[in-house]
Amino acid sequence: MKTQVCSKCILDTTVPEIFFDEQGVCNYCKINDEIMKQYPAKEEGKKLLDDIVKKIKRKGKGKKYDCIVGVSGGTDSTYTLHFVKQLGLRPLAVHFDNGWNSEIAVKNIKNATNKLGIDLYTLVADWEEFKDLQVAFLKSSTPDAEVPTDYAIISVLLKVAAKENIKYIIEGQASRAEGTTPLGWTYHDGRYLRNVQKKYGKKKSKSFPILSLFHLIYYFFVRRVKLVRPLEYIDYSKEMARKLNKEELGWEDPGGHHHESIFTKFFQSYYLNEKFHIDKRKRECSAKIRSGNMTREEALEEVSHPYPVEDGIVDYTKNKLELSDEDFDAIMKAPNKSFLDYKTYYPLIQLLRNPIKIACYLNIFPHIFYLKYGVDHSKKIKSYWTEFNRNRVK
Template sequence: MTSITEHYNYSAVPDQAYQVCTRCIMNTAADRSISFDDMGLCSHCQRYDRLVSARRLQGEQGREALRALVERIKAAGRGREYDCIVGVSGGVDSTYVAWLVKQHGLRPLAVHFDNGWNSELATRNIELVLRNLGIDLHTHVVDWEEFRDLQLAFLKASTPDGEIPTDHAIGALLWKQAASRGIKYIISGMNFATESISVPDWSYGHSDWRFIKDIHRRFGSVKLKTYPHFSLFYLFYANILRGTRIVSILNYVDYDKDEAMALLSSQLGWKGYGGKHHESIYTRFYQGYILPRKFGIDKRYGHLSDLINAGQISRAQALAEMQRPPYPEELQQQDLAYVAKKLRLSTEQFANIMGAPVKSFRDYRNLYGVVQFLRNTVNALRKRHLYPR
């Protein structure tokens, strides 16, 4: 297999073409679709500036909006065992959400999707935090043979969308738990402050069942009998007919990741993982090994740029972080051996996957245009205050 010391050269773009943002660290090597204004500000920072006032409510404005939201959630859940659902992974965002909803007197049900890749620390964090907060937990354990086959199909499809099998299933599980229990609100850990940058070519398809089905039809071999999934028609039913809402509650508070981690550690015994989404062994390996080496994608560019825009780190700190490997090289080697064994891939098979020509979601059947239309529609409704943030 490729030596762990061979790192992707992110500046391997002709000098005359390479450009980096004057505020964040996004650049033409990290995102080929990026653009810049006359002052050298990238399209991601421009988008952040346009949307931040509507997506991120701070200070008294946020507190007032959050109080109103909490009252709506309580009213909608009156007479039921739970008034909202919180998806938990063991990571900082979802754990802080669980703490926050309890602080505001809500009665959440925590829902966890166990895809077989939890680190021991993630499992411990989930159990310890929820016990300390007094929150009930529903865990869905995926059928491993089905899920393994779907993950392998995505690896063989040679697109950078290998995390979609997990992301889609989590969404399906949350929607369907809400429907079965008559719950109107799903509280999300997504937040504009630290997750505003979105690059379709980095990852696409968490809402596109047609795309997922086509990948599995071409490269899978095990029938997906129990894998949680949903269609765009189901989203229409859940949102419009049932009135279920996903609320990004962290957009209502002054959310600072370092402060959140310190609070969770001191009050609940939570422990950090050393990287974004590293609570999952597969996510850690996929984002820290496969994406950089095969696709030339390092999501830290986006994660760190978000924190720059949010004022939580400096540009110099972000650039210094990018000089380090995505995570410790010794652990990368351990993960490589573990992932290959768990997926039942030989050294040769994994090397073939890594060496296969790179493709895009556009090479497979998808509903990209429809997904974008629906997303724009939801954003327009938010802007007109017809749809909860």
């Protein structure tokens, strides 16, 4: 397939649903422009963030905690804990342990919560259950093998929020630092997880929740839990966050974006690149270009080199998941698919996109939700993987 690169960032036609305007600027740069309008920085952003903090404090009055922060031991979640504490909030830190934590991640979480005086709640998944779900997603042959963790995390956060009667979940995402993950690279919902598990798994997930759409409606519209991204309102950069984390919290760098998880390190450095030709550095570098923290030439130079793969990590992952060489080889050679090959809520999301737009306007969902899912990309994604598989056979 001929590759076209955005004239503004470095996202290219390895993003299945990408398209370009007459100046060669991609749709994700346009999405970023809309996000920046919703989340201004500097004085305007400070005022908006101050208003949000006041609401959180008011809703949390008389409670032990007024918000929840998900923690992983990585750059963003560690900095978010510190930032939320600086804002005068009383967070409960929540961690989902899926069995893949690095030693650095465990130490980072402990150091941060201890030094900041923040209580930590950890939900430990049953390893056999979670392993079964991860293997099922590898066998699904989609680029969504990290989805079991991503979806379980938000499910756990919502469940704890409802149990503790906490109305706000603080997310550590920052569009200025890492951009928006393309839909064709990552998609998740509860119906998708259960369908893949049913097709390729052998167990049911009982130790951690897989929330249905109705559960989500309950949490967001009945319990009125809201997701808030405070880092969107400041001039956030990972370099600044790493510096503060090290100086204030005794934090150690795990060596890459989300590499605090051993599986994520395998997934991003080897699996995505080798099987799907997806390099997530393009998303992160593109965000830095848009925010002025990297030149386009510097970004192109960075991604011109292969994503570094840690020695032994592929064998370690295969052994931990109990995959034989033959099993793993079959996974890597299987025709690539997407979430559209499975039962998901995506068609329903498209049907309800106008109510979703209203929910985003009312700040029930982050605005990025509508910007990402408000356009139906089914045809482009299906066409992309059909052509990809055809060319691979040649």
